[in-house]
Amino acid sequence: MQRFGEHRGPIIALALCIASLSACDTDPQVRASTRQVDGATAALVNNEAIYISDVELEAAAQGRIEPNTPFGPDHPEFEPVLEQLIDQRLLAQEAVRRGLDLDPEARRRLEAGRERLLGNILVENLVANEVTDEAIDEMYAAQVELQQLDDEVRLRHILVDSEDEANAVLAELQGGRDFTEAAFEHSKDIRTRLDGGNIGWVAPNEMSDPFPAVIGNTSVGELSEVFQSEQGWHVLRVDERRTRPPKTKAEMRPEIITFLTFTQISEILRDLRTQADIRRREPVTIPVQTEDEPTDNETESPDTE
Structure with missing residues (x-):
């Protein structure tokens, strides 16, 4: 059984990055409190809807609300988050009006953002069945046993x-x-x-x-x-x-969730890398030219009398 903090390997950076973004969503308590996306409109911005569920997702992403907390227009955090989303929508609409979404660099950045989002959604779906209360209890018992040594x-x-x-x-x-x-x-x-x-x-x-x-x-x-x-x-x-007295389960729970999430992401990425056709670009070596060495366009002039 591994102790926390013993992660090693070439996929750590990406795995931990995704884990940090997804771990809170894989907590069974958080998943139990997730509400269905609905069509109740919070605001219209130039006839484009911002839904109450959009506001709730953003509030959760910002850590403004806790799991199982009722959230709606009467919540004190609702209006501040809605105002942020309105501003964000206005800026996005203006960017489209100016044609910035057609710029090649903008398209690359939009695609990169889409890839990150889809990756996180995939992780949430794949990990959801593994990061359960039962798995957390089992991991906690094992860690307590190790810690008591x-x-x-x-x-x-x-x-x-x-x-x-x-x-x-x-x-x-x-x-x-x-x-x-x-x-x-x-x-x-x-x-x-x-x-x-x-x-x-x-x-x-x-x-x-x-x-x-x-x-x-x-x-x-x-x-x-x-x-x-x-x-x-x-x-x-x-x-x-x-x-040494062991940590309580509540104290260790965030670490356990991150560890289990990391483990699942690592396995997923290993499988995907094994199955994928990945071709890296060969590095181009540029010869170093010394000051005394003539370039291709330079030739020594013959001596003239």
Whole structure:
């Protein structure tokens, strides 16, 4: 079972982009509250209709309304969103009047927008059957089980520049010197030096190497062997261990929805890429010309007397 944050691969950028646009729509609670598009008109702009359902979709896209919230002309967010849509429609009508929609560049941009919209609609339809309350519950249970394997530890450390210094500090501590005093005298870590080398509570698996392995091999109350990181040489002491309380399902729900959505998009894109005929344009290499090198149009003139 993957943990959140472990996504890797060449399709991540597109998949996460689509996931971020579509994840909220794939939440079962959101889908349950989605109303049917209807023909009730909110406004006419030069005889072109803006429907109440258009206003609702825009309000939801802007995050102005929550799932299962009744929405209509009496809602306080209705008029501000409707005014935006009226302005948008007026600008679009003026662009058409000026013939801007016939411009080749405009057509390319319109087609790109159409592709993005169709892609998002496809994702919403394909993912809808997978991102269910049952799938969310199952994923939450698995993540809680994984998270409970991660203890948190309260650490102290002393950071020095060389292995010899670290061994000398370790010898002092093993001889009974107070850790706080030794940290104050020797540690180069400005952040923890004045607090007895106290790092605080951390999750070992979220720390950079080699901290997780060193912590795993050090019992509570014991000193580690000296070890090196990117910062320098360390002596570490584990003061306490505790089991990290898991997030609630409500706290983890957005992450789960994004993860499940990402997984489905990844599978869809892998299948589509396998089936598709994709031909990339070969790069054109332009030779670099030096200042002393004549161009094709330049020839050396023969010497004349």
